[in-house]
Structure formats: C-alpha cells, structure tokens
Amino acid sequence: MGRNVRCLSRLFLNFNKNLLGTNGNSIATYCSRTQAVKSAVTQAELTKTKESVDPASSDILTDTFGRQHTYLRISLSERCNLRCQYCMPEEGVELTTKEKLLSTDEILQLSELFVREGITKIRLTGGEPLVRKDLVNIIGGMNELRSLGLQSIAMTTNGVTLKRKLPDLRKAGLDLLNVSLDTLIPAKFEFITRRKGWDRVMSGIDAAIEHGYNPVKVNCVVMRGVNEEEICDFVALTENKNIDVRFIEYMPFDGNKWNFKKMVPYDEMLKTIREQFSTLHRLNDQPNDTSKAYRVDGFKGQIGFITSMSEHFCGTCNRLRLTADGNLKVCLFGNSEVSLRDTLRNNTPPEDLLQVVSAAVKRKKKQHAGMLNLSKMKNRPMILIGG
Numbered sequence: 001m002g003r004n005v006r007c008l009s010r011l012f013l014n015f016n017k018n019l020l021g022t023n024g025n026s027i028a029t030y031c032s033r034t035q036a037v038k039s040a041v042t043q044a045e046l047t048k049t050k051e052s053v054d055p056a057s058s059d060i061l062t063d064t065f066g067r068q069h070t071y072l073r074i075s076l077s078e079r080c081n082l083r084c085q086y087c088m089p090e091e092g093v094e095l096t097t098k099e100k101l102l103s104t105d106e107i108l109q110l111s112e113l114f115v116r117e118g119i120t121k122i123r124l125t126g127g128e129p130l131v132r133k134d135l136v137n138i139i140g141g142m143n144e145l146r147s148l149g150l151q152s153i154a155m156t157t158n159g160v161t162l163k164r165k166l167p168d169l170r171k172a173g174l175d176l177l178n179v180s181l182d183t184l185i186p187a188k189f190e191f192i193t194r195r196k197g198w199d200r201v202m203s204g205i206d207a208a209i210e211h212g213y214n215p216v217k218v219n220c221v222v223m224r225g226v227n228e229e230e231i232c233d234f235v236a237l238t239e240n241k242n243i244d245v246r247f248i249e250y251m252p253f254d255g256n257k258w259n260f261k262k263m264v265p266y267d268e269m270l271k272t273i274r275e276q277f278s279t280l281h282r283l284n285d286q287p288n289d290t291s292k293a294y295r296v297d298g299f300k301g302q303i304g305f306i307t308s309m310s311e312h313f314c315g316t317c318n319r320l321r322l323t324a325d326g327n328l329k330v331c332l333f334g335n336s337e338v339s340l341r342d343t344l345r346n347n348t349p350p351e352d353l354l355q356v357v358s359a360a361v362k363r364k365k366k367q368h369a370g371m372l373n374l375s376k377m378k379n380r381p382m383i384l385i386g387g
C-alpha cells in the first residue's frame with residue numbers, strides 16, 4: 001500500500017483512539033460511518049484516499065507468494081431455495097443459528113475494513129443471497145464504499161426469485177450478475193436441484209439482460225452423465241443472447257459425492273464444442289480472470305471455462321472469502337479458517353483485527369492440493385462456503 005494511504009489509515013485509527021480512549025476503540029467504531037468520523041475526514045482526504053489506494057499494494061492483503069488480494073466474496077446465507085446435488089449434501093446441512101451469522105452492520109463494517117485495505121470487488125454469494133431480506137440494504141451500504149476504492153458489487157444467484165427483486169438491486173448499486181443454470185431441460189433442472197424453478201431462472205436471466213447487465217454470466221457446472229451432452233446447446237444459446245456461459249469443472253466438497261469420472265475436464269469440453277462450432281476462437285483474458293474465454297464468430301455472447309481442477313489458477317488468485325458465520329477463508333479448497341465475527345464481537349482493536357486478517361493471508365498456500373487429494377480432504381460443503 002502506498003505510504004499516503006498507510007498514513008491515512010493510521011490517522012483513522014489514531015483518530016478513533018483519541019476519540020474513544022484506549023478501551024473503546026473497537027473495530028465497530030473504526031468502521032462505523034458515524035458523523036463524527038465523517039466530519040473528521042475532509043472531502044480532500046477522502047479523495048486522496050481514493051486516488052492513492054493502490055489495490056495492488058496492500059501489505060495486509062498480500063501473501064508470502066506476492067499475491068495481492070483485491071476480490072472479496074461474501075456469503076450472505078447458508079440457506080437456499082434449491083438443493084443442487086453438487087453443492088448441498090442429500091441429508092442437508094446443519095444451519096448456524098441466526099445470532100451467530102454476520103448481521104447487516106457487521107457485513108458492512110468488515111467490507112469497509114477490507115476496502116480500506118485494497119479490495120476493489122465484492123461478490124455476494126451463498127447459499128442463496130436472494131433469500132436474505134436485508135440484501136438491498138447490504139448492497140446500498142456497499143455502494144457507499146465506492147469513494148474508498150470499491151469498484152464493483154457482484155452477485156452469484158440461482159436466479160429463482162431474481163426477476164422480481166432485480167429493479168431494487170440494480171438501483172441499490174449491483175453492477176455484475178452471475179446466474180447459475182446447469183440445464184436447458186426443465187425436468188432435468190428438477191433432478192439436479194431437487195426443486196422446480198427452471199422457467200423462473202430463465203426469466204431471471206432475460207430480466208437481467210433487459211436491465212442492462214452486460215453480459216449476464218451464466219454458471220454451468222458440467223457433470224458426466226448429467227448434462228455434458230447439453231454443452232453445445234448452451235453454446236448455441238450465445239448466438240442471440242448477450243450472455244457469457246461459463247462451463248465449470250465439477251469440484252469436490254464435503255457431501256457432494258464427487259468422483260474423478262464425473263468430472264468433465266476442460267480439454268474434453270473444448271473438443272466437443274469445436275466439433276460443432278469450428279469458428280470458436282480464444283479471447284484475451286484479463287490478468288486475474290479465472291475463466292478462459294472463447295467466442296464463436298458472429299455470436300452475440302461468449303463462453304468460458306473455469307478449470308479449477310484440470311488447470312488450476314492458484315498462481316494468480318486474488319480472492320478471499322468470508323463465510324456467512326463470519327470466518328475468513330483464504331482458499332476455497334483450504335480448510336483453515338479464522339473467525340472475524342468473534343474478533344469483531346470481542347471489541348478487538350482495529351490494528352489487531354487487521355493483524356488477524358494479515359496472518360491468515362500470509363498462511364495461504366501456494367496452490368491447492370490437487371483434485372484427488374482435495375476429494376479426500378475435509379472441507380465445508382460448498383453451500384456453507386459460498387462459491
């Protein structure tokens with residue numbers, strides 16, 4: 001982080017210390033956008049913060065391999081109105097009690113803390129983020145963090161109730177949208193998700209296009225014997241719809257009965273598509289893109305592949321995750337976690353909370369353990385992590 005921002009962060013911390021005395025300088029106070037704090041920071045300082053936040057240089061969020069973390073994924077709920085087989089164990093999951101989940105305020109306090117340290121993109125996920133009643137307020141609160149350097153507010157949703165809620169979410173500041181859809185056949189949707197709702201997801205995707213999301217990303221987990229024969233139908237859908245269909249390799253998590261044979265690797269998907277769409281060509285990827293992007297000549301939309309299993313992208317990983325119960329997870333596939341909720345609720349001084357975050361980031365491993373080892377490792381079920 002640039003010297004100016006470091007100094008300004010210190011200034012914030014010292015300001016709160018002076019204001020409250022050494023016993024009262026909780027992180028909640030550091031982060032709350034009270035009038036007192038607001039008036040202590042002049043507009044010029046805020047502008048300076050924005051200009052001098054160099055997201056690529058926060059010490060706190062840089063790991064021992066030099067990876068700078070600018071992307072935070074926050075799980076808003078452990079609940080979901082679907083029961084996807086690859087995500088939710090058949091027997092369900094034990095839900096955390098409400099008081100142990102992060103509240104609206106806590107989510108916003110932690111978001112502010114991370115944005116001050118260089119996070120520029122926040123994705124809301126879950127469980128299903130749309131089941132959370134305070135979603136519009138959460139997005140609205142995050143929208144205020146743009147002056148501190150936040151550039152994008154994204155959400156991944158199953159889309160079932162999206163159409164109705166989208167106008168308010170858009171107004172509150174939601175910029176980017178991923179909708180999950182694994183099949184174009186309604187009966188198969190019911191088999192995969194153990195619930196009805198295909199029509200509603202499709203109309204959610206269309207509503208998102210109408211609201212100007214450009215493109216709407218469609219997440220499709222490809223599983224052998226389930227939907228791999230639909231890959232080309234999904235590609236065909238990009239001919240006239242401005243969507244970016246991302247084919248995701250099936251990943252192992254607790255309780256999802258993953259096995260190597262069920263996973264369809266990237267090179268196999270690509271070969272299948274090339275046989276039908278000979279003009280498929282590679283597009284340029286951005287530095288931290290997890291998706292390998294392609295387009296068929298003349299098609300409105302595009303496709304991509306998320307190859308976490310066959311060609312991992314750990315080397316350029318810039319992501320951190322916050323679970324709905326407030327644990328920081330530095331790797332999707334790592335089982336080490338640290339509770340920011342408890343630290344926050346213990347009135348821990350902000351410097352110490354930042355040290356907890358920093359120590360977790362510094363413990364991040366170079367890469368995940370490899371798909372076969374991952375399938376034997378203990379991790380949360382995906383629904384309790386937040387994809």
Ligand SMILES: C[S@@+](CC[C@H](N)C(=O)[O-])C[C@H]1O[C@@H](n2cnc3c(N)ncnc32)[C@H](O)[C@@H]1O
Nearest residue numbers: 086087126127128156157158180219251382387
């Ligand atoms: C856990 S969901 C949460 C957000 C929302 N409920 C949804 O389904 O979009 C986030 C993403 O993770 C993906 N996902 C879940 N389990 C997976 C697995 N085992 N392998 C690959 N992707 C998975 C889902 O398809 C979805 O796109």
Ligand code: SF4
Nearest residue numbers: 080082084087127158
């Ligand atoms: S993938 Fe999303 S929609 Fe499906 S069960 Fe998991 S959280 Fe729910």
